[in-house]
Amino acid sequence: MIDYQLKTTSDGSHTLYIPQIDEQYHSLNGAVTESLHVFIENGYLYNSSLSPVVLEVGFGTGLNCLLTALQAEKLKRATTYLTIDNNLLPPEVISQLNYDKILQGSAKNLFSTIHKIPWEVKTPVSEYFELHKINADVTKPGWQLKELCNIIYFDAFGPDKQPDMWKEEIFRTLFEMTLPEGVFVTYSAKGEVRRRLTKVGYTVERLTGPPGKKEMLRGRKWRIN
Numbered sequence: 316m317i318d319y320q321l322k323t324t325s326d327g328s329h330t331l332y333i334p335q336i337d338e339q340y341h342s343l344n345g346a347v348t349e350s351l352h353v354f355i356e357n358g359y360l361y362n363s364s365l366s367p368v369v370l371e372v373g374f375g376t377g378l379n380c381l382l383t384a385l386q387a388e389k390l391k392r393a394t395t396y397l398t399i400d401n402n403l404l405p406p407e408v409i410s411q412l413n414y415d416k417i418l419q420g421s422a423k424n425l426f427s428t429i430h431k432i433p434w435e436v437k438t439p440v441s442e443y444f445e446l447h448k449i450n451a452d453v454t455k456p457g458w459q460l461k462e463l464c465n466i467i468y469f470d471a472f473g474p475d476k477q478p479d480m481w482k483e484e485i486f487r488t489l490f491e492m493t494l495p496e497g498v499f500v501t502y503s504a505k506g507e508v509r510r511r512l513t514k515v516g517y518t519v520e521r522l523t524g525p526p527g528k529k530e531m532l533r534g535r536k537w538r539i540n
């Protein structure tokens with residue numbers, strides 16, 4: 316039984332802490348701030364596809380998904396969001412999270428729909444956002460998707476806590492699923508992560524990280540890769 320502890324981060328938004336692995340779902344320097352910086356600004360908004368397919372590794376609380384849905388509606392940018400997780404949070408934990416209150420507006424309805432829709436079925440959440448939640452273990456074979464992606468959010472627990480998720484084979488599979496001109500973003504800036512991403516074919520750049528982190532990584536797949 317996992318013990319999820321609710322924590323309030325520096326920008327007032329919640330995250331979850333798991334004492335068994337001494338790890339939290341987001342940065343304590345601001346969960347919403349981190350997600351906006353790493354995944355929305357440097358991933359979703361950086362990629363210029365008119366109707367992107369986003370793949371998220373690690374659905375967790377649904378915060379990245381909610382922020383992407385809000386952007387898709389704001390920009391009227393038809394977005395398909397595929398997200399994978401092998402450990403679904405209990406509803407009583409999700410209901411304590413304050414993202415809908417912090418983000419206001421349509422966030423309340425979107426957050427509730429994101430969590431209500433069934434797993435394993437691609438389902439419209441709003442006019443410009445459709446969601447396919449996939450219950451699968453990324454470290455095991457058999458989860459490959461049919462769709463190729465424009466943007467990959469890699470949001471696993473840290474490489475020190477969960478090294479199996481940061482292996483070269485996983486990055487190679489994700490690279491094969493990335494469309495030309497597609498991007499891969501992650502909050503980690505570890506040298507070994509950067510080297511593995513480069514080895515599988517991404518052109519990797521170090522970007523300024525969110526508050527409390529000097530750097531993050533973005534990989535790009537060129538047309539000729």
Ligand SMILES: C[S@@+](CC[C@H](N)C(=O)[O-])C[C@H]1O[C@@H](n2cnc3c(N)ncnc32)[C@H](O)[C@@H]1O
Nearest residue numbers: 373374375376378379400401402452453470472
């Ligand atoms: C850092 S949290 C993700 C935070 C999330 N993106 C959010 O917005 O709240 C990491 C997530 O990866 C999931 N995870 C861990 N191991 C996994 C695996 N082998 N396959 C798929 N998901 C995994 C965890 O269950 C957890 O939800």
